Amino acid sequence: MSAQTAMVIAPLVPLAGALAVSLLGRWPNVREAISLITGAALFFVVVTLVPVIGAGVRPAARIVEIFPGVPFAFDLEPLGMLFALVASGLWIVTTLYSIGYMRGHHEENQTRFYACFAVAIAAAISAAFSGNLLTLFISYEVLTLSTYPLVTHHGTEEAKRAGRVYLGILFSTSICFLLFAILWTWHLTGTLDFRPGGILAGKADPTTLGVLLALFAFGTGKAALMPFHRWLPAAMVAPTPVSALLHAVAVVKTGVFTVMKIVIYIFGIDLLSASAMNEWLIYAACFTILVASFVAMTKDNLKARLAYSTISQLSYIVLGAALATKSSIIGGSMHIAMHAVGKITLFFCAGAIFVASHKKNISEMRGIGRAMPFTMSAFLLASLSVIGLPPMGGMWSKWFLGLGAVEAKEWIPLAVLMISSLLNIAYLVPVGVQAFFRPPDGSAPDTGLHEAPILCVVPLCITALGCIALFFYAGQIHDFLAPLAMP
Amino acid sequence: MNYPDTALVADTQLPALQVVIPLLSAPLCALARNRRAAYAITLLASWSALVIAVLLLLRVHAHGTISYALGGWAPPWGIEYRIDYLNAFVLVLLSSIGAIVAAYAPASVDSEIPRDRQPLFYCAYMLCLTGVLGIAATGDAFNVFVFLEVAALSSYILISLGKSRKALNAAYQYLVMGTIGSTFILIGIGFLYMMTGTLNMVDLAERLAPVRTTRPVLTAFAFFTVGVSIKMALFPLHLWLPNAYTRAPSVVTAFIASTGTKVAVYIMIRFIFTVYGVQFAFASTPVAAALISLSLLGIFFASTAAIFQRNVKRMLAYSSIAQIGYMVLGISFVSVNGLTGGIVHLFNHALMKGALFLAVGCVMLRMKRTKLEEFRGLGYRMPVTMFAFTIAGLSMIGVPMTVGFVSKWYLILAALEKGWWPVAALILLSSLLAVVYIWRVIEVAYFQKPPEDAPPVTEAPLSMLIPLCVLTAATIYFGIFTGATAGIAHRAAEMLMAGGVH
Numbered sequence: 001m002s003a004q005t006a007m008v009i010a011p012l013v014p015l016a017g018a019l020a021v022s023l024l025g026r027w028p029n030v031r032e033a034i035s036l037i038t039g040a041a042l043f044f045v046v047v048t049l050v051p052v053i054g055a056g057v058r059p060a061a062r063i064v065e066i067f068p069g070v071p072f073a074f075d076l077e078p079l080g081m082l083f084a085l086v087a088s089g090l091w092i093v094t095t096l097y098s099i100g101y102m103r104g105h106h107e108e109n110q111t112r113f114y115a116c117f118a119v120a121i122a123a124a125i126s127a128a129f130s131g132n133l134l135t136l137f138i139s140y141e142v143l144t145l146s147t148y149p150l151v152t153h154h155g156t157e158e159a160k161r162a163g164r165v166y167l168g169i170l171f172s173t174s175i176c177f178l179l180f181a182i183l184w185t186w187h188l189t190g191t192l193d194f195r196p197g198g199i200l201a202g203k204a205d206p207t208t209l210g211v212l213l214a215l216f217a218f219g220t221g222k223a224a225l226m227p228f229h230r231w232l233p234a235a236m237v238a239p240t241p242v243s244a245l246l247h248a249v250a251v252v253k254t255g256v257f258t259v260m261k262i263v264i265y266i267f268g269i270d271l272l273s274a275s276a277m278n279e280w281l282i283y284a285a286c287f288t289i290l291v292a293s294f295v296a297m298t299k300d301n302l303k304a305r306l307a308y309s310t311i312s313q314l315s316y317i318v319l320g321a322a323l324a325t326k327s328s329i330i331g332g333s334m335h336i337a338m339h340a341v342g343k344i345t346l347f348f349c350a351g352a353i354f355v356a357s358h359k360k361n362i363s364e365m366r367g368i369g370r371a372m373p374f375t376m377s378a379f380l381l382a383s384l385s386v387i388g389l390p391p392m393g394g395m396w397s398k399w400f401l402g403l404g405a406v407e408a409k410e411w412i413p414l415a416v417l418m419i420s421s422l423l424n425i426a427y428l429v430p431v432g433v434q435a436f437f438r439p440p441d442g443s444a445p446d447t448g449l450h451e452a453p454i455l456c457v458v459p460l461c462i463t464a465l466g467c468i469a470l471f472f473y474a475g476q477i478h479d480f481l482a483p484l485a486m487p
Numbered sequence: 488m489n490y491p492d493t494a495l496v497a498d499t500q501l502p503a504l505q506v507v508i509p510l511l512s513a514p515l516c517a518l519a520r521n522r523r524a525a526y527a528i529t530l531l532a533s534w535s536a537l538v539i540a541v542l543l544l545l546r547v548h549a550h551g552t553i554s555y556a557l558g559g560w561a562p563p564w565g566i567e568y569r570i571d572y573l574n575a576f577v578l579v580l581l582s583s584i585g586a587i588v589a590a591y592a593p594a595s596v597d598s599e600i601p602r603d604r605q606p607l608f609y610c611a612y613m614l615c616l617t618g619v620l621g622i623a624a625t626g627d628a629f630n631v632f633v634f635l636e637v638a639a640l641s642s643y644i645l646i647s648l649g650k651s652r653k654a655l656n657a658a659y660q661y662l663v664m665g666t667i668g669s670t671f672i673l674i675g676i677g678f679l680y681m682m683t684g685t686l687n688m689v690d691l692a693e694r695l696a697p698v699r700t701t702r703p704v705l706t707a708f709a710f711f712t713v714g715v716s717i718k719m720a721l722f723p724l725h726l727w728l729p730n731a732y733t734r735a736p737s738v739v740t741a742f743i744a745s746t747g748t749k750v751a752v753y754i755m756i757r758f759i760f761t762v763y764g765v766q767f768a769f770a771s772t773p774v775a776a777a778l779i780s781l782s783l784l785g786i787f788f789a790s791t792a793a794i795f796q797r798n799v800k801r802m803l804a805y806s807s808i809a810q811i812g813y814m815v816l817g818i819s820f821v822s823v824n825g826l827t828g829g830i831v832h833l834f835n836h837a838l839m840k841g842a843l844f845l846a847v848g849c850v851m852l853r854m855k856r857t858k859l860e861e862f863r864g865l866g867y868r869m870p871v872t873m874f875a876f877t878i879a880g881l882s883m884i885g886v887p888m889t890v891g892f893v894s895k896w897y898l899i900l901a902a903l904e905k906g907w908w909p910v911a912a913l914i915l916l917s918s919l920l921a922v923v924y925i926w927r928v929i930e931v932a933y934f935q936k937p938p939e940d941a942p943p944v945t946e947a948p949l950s951m952l953i954p955l956c957v958l959t960a961a962t963i964y965f966g967i968f969t970g971a972t973a974g975i976a977h978r979a980a981e982m983l984m985a986g987g988v989h
Contacts, residue, residue, distance in 0.1 A: 064968065066969055067973070068977075142888070145881070152933075152934070159934075163930075175915055176912070176915050176916060183900055184903060
């Protein structure tokens with residue numbers, strides 16, 4: 001199988017899986033088996049591409065010419081490869097977890113759930129491989145639509161309202177700003193292709209560049225840059241596997257991936273830093289990092305706290321893109337992987353707690369560490385990774401981001417990164433600590449409390465160990481991503 | 488008169504057959520007196536019309552413009568049928584809607600129109616198809632008016648066949664407005680004849696040149712523009728449309744919504760670009776400014792009105808008024824991309840609005856009403872219908888990989904080329920209004936439970952679902968493979984911008 005074929009097949013695998021799941025939904029065991037097989041097949045196909053990209057080959061394929069000169073096309077490079085690898089790898093783990101969670105929780109409409117999930121993954125992979133802005137935009141919108149039934153899964157009034165916020169923000173930003181920016185870019189340059197070094201050089205004056213950057217950055221609502229972040233907390237009404245894979249990995253990472261990709265391949269790092277039009281985006285990202293952290297501290301609902309933490313962490317990646325230096329680009333890109341593994345673990349833990357004890361609020365979680373030692377240990381480990389402490393993978397991406405701030409001689413972002421780490425400690429560590437060291441409140445301890453089903457616990461242990469493993473593999477990731485920063 | 492392309496005159500009778508077959512089938516339907524026989528004739532004739540239209544398009548693609556002299560009388564004295572990229576494309580659209588709606592019709596007609604009147608219904612349907620096909624095929628200005636009246640009179644009959652007594656009122660309202668529109672068009676054509684002594688469009692274009700700035704020609708242009716604007720329901724001349732669409736039988740609404748207003752847009756393009764010429768129309772009259780502001784106002788007014796409708800059919804009717812705005816906007820950009828956007832939206836909107844009205848027809852069949860409350864829980868009770876509605880609705884919004892996105896792409900590109908930033912922004916903003924009104928229905932269908940005492944509802948019969956699914960699939964197919972639609976629209980736009988005579 002040539003790299004080109006593999007690249008075209010990859011998004012088709014989950015689509016075929018979605019079809020099979022819908023047709024065979026009557027038999028839950030068959031359905032779940034298909035989900036797992038699809039996940040494994042996708043991961044296999046994606047992994048075969050890694051050495052090719054590592055060797056410096058850039059496979060490209062034009063699928064269909066949608067507008068003259070603007071095809072639906074794939075063009076794979078290291079950033080997309082990393083994103084696809086993370087999304088497809090974590091999908092397998094999440095599928096295992098979903099089986100435990102959805103069955104343990106007796107959720108309804110599970111067939112629709114698995115089918116939409118697979119379509120969403122197909123869209124994320126297609127976004128990761130996209131060779132031009134139109135392909136990216138199409139994948140982006142398909143992702144929005146395919147996740148809408150997942151967000152509103154429970155069909156309640158609350159779910160409906162959350163769905164409105166979700167669709168309202170993601171649609172309006174993408175149609176009004178992102179699509180506008182894409183068409184404007186086409187008008188200015190006559191191409192929408194992602195090219196190393198960017199396509200805008202010499203085509204636009206600095207003011208236009210600034211406006212375009214704003215349209216792109218805010219238009220990518222999935223990057224959750226404030227004030228367009230509200231959809232993410234709203235999406236937390238979804239079942240936890242959705243929050244875990246989609247709203248900590250696939251959907252939000254498609255957002256920051258879009259911003260990163262546009263900065264590298266549409267603007268070009270050199271053009272952006274030379275025009276000094278990135279300055280405002282640096283501050284917008286810093287603002288979101290800090291404010292979202294503060295809001296996270298006020299949330300007692302664990303999933304809401306994690307959601308705001310995600311908003312804050314996403315802006316790390318936007319900050320990496322905005323700083324537009326060699327290290328910040330690599331640090332931001334690396335953070336896509338590091339944060340994904342850490343945050344998905346935290347969500348898995350939140351879901352496991354919910355399945356085992358039906359507790360949603362942090363204040364009720366005192367003392368549950370004794371009954372659920374694996375879950376809460378994983379939670380602590382993942383917290384350390386999100387904070388950015390060794391020996392966790394999260395440390396390295398923050399390291400390179402900080403380095404990037406120094407390279408750009410931007411001291412405020414550097415300070416923000418430091419403060420933010422402290423804030424992360426303040427809102428994440430107490431959750432794990434009080435689960436272990438504080439006695440349960442009330443006189444009667446929960447005697448019936450024990451670990452969630454095995455299919456919930458194993459995935460979260462895997463990803464927690466993944467956080468540690470990433471600490472040691474950061475060097476490889478860095479080398480893999482190094483071509484991004486080459487002009 | 489020397490025609491440079493007489494060598495290309497098609498030696499077949501296809502252009503005439505395009506109109507004659509549905510025309511002859513109409514009295515046959517009436518004479519059949521049997522609803523099944525009438526339906527069989529309708530089906531046969533409408534699908535033959537589709538085959539002919541496709542053949543014509545292929546022929547134009549291979550050999551260029553076709554000129555056909557009706558009855559052997561050479562133009563400009565006789566009536567000329569003149570098929571180029573633009574009307575070949577429109578003919579394919581009109582006849583495919585005619586064919587698909589005809590296939591969909593019987594179950595829906597059975598439930599909404601008394602049996603003894605059904606042969607007459609099919610007769611009127613074929614006459615209406617004859618009218619719209621004739622308008623598109625002919626190259627003669629007066630012939631346009633004749634076919635316009637054929638289409639209009641038959642559509643008054645079709646609308647008045649609606650179940651409730653309010654249908655009569657709606658048909659009467661349409662009759663009054665439609666007659667004013669036709670009369671204005673006739674006055675316009677009469678003035679042109681007075682000044683030039685000819686009715687052939689190509690001939691008109693040549694003979695108008697020396698008298699362009701005279702007062703009768705300007706007056707003719709004003710009468711003509713207003714008349715056509717009534718026919719296409721351009722804001723604020725749209726008042727007849729919501730009632731007519733809401734009260735007409737489902738099949739009629741789907742057919743008229745996808746053909747009637749579209750063909751009026753075609754006439755406007757044809758007269759502005761071919762007969763009057765771009766130079767005259769846009770340089771010496773303020774028509775562009777008027778059309779741009781009216782279409783934008785219409786888009787926002789009608790989309791907002793759509794949001795507040797309780798009846799889904801009426802909501803879609805208001806949405807149609809808004810969509811006409813996009814087409815007229817495309818025309819008034821006076822650029823190749825703008826015109827491409829306008830023409831391709833004419834096609835695309837017919838597909839998606841046709842699909843939406845067919846879906847509503849399925850609901851009408853089962854629920855007997857089309858109020859928003861009727862849609863409660865339908866997402867699970869009529870899954871195929873509501874899925875098709877959702878897809879076509881996404882296309883109305885302009886989600887990528889649907890036809891709606893293709894239209895918006897060209898329109899916004901045209902606005903950016905001209906440097907009209909606010910217009911581009913307004914087009915994008917207006918998509919959000921479509922999100923609101925489409926999502927209202929989707930939320931009711933998927934999130935609300937049907938009332939306790941609701942009778943059990945089954946999915947519509949296959950004979951209705953298949954045409955619905957064909958149209959819905961087309962909204963996606965032509966959203967991905969745009970070569971056939973946007974490609975042809977682009978050629979037509981280039982031709983029109985270059986003077987419109989080839």
